[in-house]
Amino acid sequence: MKKFLPFAFFAFALFQSFIVSAQSSCPQIINSTFRIITDNSNPTLKRVSFDFINPTSGNKRISVLVRVNGSTVINICVDASGQQGVQRSYTTTQFTVSNLANLEVAITPYTGNDCGGTPCSATIRSIGGAPLPVVFADFSLSRSNAAVSVKWETVTEINNSGFSVERNNNGNWETIAFVRTKADGGNSSSRLSYAYTDINNNKAVSQYRIKQVDIDGQFKYSEVRAIRGTEQDAKTMVFPNPSSNGTVNVVFADASVRDIMLVDMAGRTVKQWNAYNNNSLQVNNLVPGMYTLRSFDRETATQQVQKIVIIGR
Template identity: 30%
Template sequence: MKEVLILFIIFCSLLCCTYLFAQQSEIVYDNNSQIEILTGADVCADIVTVNGSFSGSGTICSGALPVTLSLFNASNEKNNVKLYWKTENELNNSGFQVQRRAEGNDWVIVTFVQGNGTTNEPAEYHYTDAKLMPGKYFYRLKQTDYNGNYEYFDLALPVIISKPNEYRLSQSYPNPSNPKCNIDYQVPENINVNISVYDLLGKLVTVLVNAKKDAGIYTIEFDGTNLSSGTYIYSFTAGQYKEVKKLILVK
């Protein structure tokens, strides 16, 4: 077994690579084994047992495989939270599960961001958690290696999404649309909202929203697939507030 292992490690060393037994949960070498691991080679698993001798300048690692996280912060713009984190080095890193918890609620999984495996170079990661309702939010990263080992990194401070302080209707985007576009609107209080689309003759084309909404910022989609190209009017009504804008549909 010694000769095969040495030849394999020499091959890896010539290629200037590191080989990780990443998918193994346990590696056990037989009694009286003589293991030589050369520079640039690592033997890693949840459990590594050598029933013999070990030599060489390579490494044997077992248990959780580390990621050095040097930075984890967040910023918010309106109701979007931008997360940023940086690693100084990674070993056997499958990736990061982004988790969020609203105050008084349980943790939920937001997304998974692929890691860089094994690297000694710094790596930067970004993710935007979009379209959140007003409230206080906590974030953490669940870093997982290829063996399933994991650890948590918590954001130091919660992120506060404030309630809007005014009514507002955005211009549709993209505009012109072909054939779909988005429309943002915001309300500063719980109120009945109606957003309807009309043609230039004043004929009702479709109703996009007709419901009571909590204070917050919202996005809706207008789909003009079954409509003719042209200019349309969309009207936003919330209590006594009313605003009207135009959108252009081009096919």
């Protein structure tokens, strides 16, 4: 029987022991337990292991994506449902990597019965066995007349130079501002908050994203968020609808806490988000057909229903 030993390296100290702030129902990844396990007989054989906790009832999933030299070697959706409040471990199957510098791991938690749509918490990423320089904890938009307030938070920053705020104009992303890091020397293990106000008179929906830039020029993107236009009513919007690629964007009137359910024509729950508290949501990987999106606002106790049509994927 083969023995596996944890591959220890200094970068492990960079994985913080706190849990990223997320929806209260979101599976909690315990960052300090992340490790690369090396086969004692063959050092090129590795496994990824981490612990997690399911805080509430309901369907939960965790996406585990492992790439070596840019090629996907593991892409699995782990069932994290059940055993509420119990700390559990997950370990991947073996994969081969000769140089850890070529290893990339992404761990993303979801509420619902699959790993599609918008995650309920920040993705934990590891490059070369260590985390990426920045972990986003939150990213939100709000509008007051022509002013769009773009806000985001980080819980970890390493060698960070700052953030480019980008807006999508007619399918083209453009930089509208650069916000320098608040971290001393580009490094921080504390929660830091950022904001930028964009004067945006667009009458249609606008999309935003944050590009985090390292001191050495490397970068990564946040998720994409959307905000309604200046002349659009404060109601839930779905676009494109119909969709020809299996993806739709949902923009809510505000960032109230909502319970959201996507149901197919047979009445089956396809995706579910509990205690979702952002003003936009992207739903991916839908097969052709008709769906019903139900959103229940916990504060106002009101429900909205939208029909969604997928004509291609």
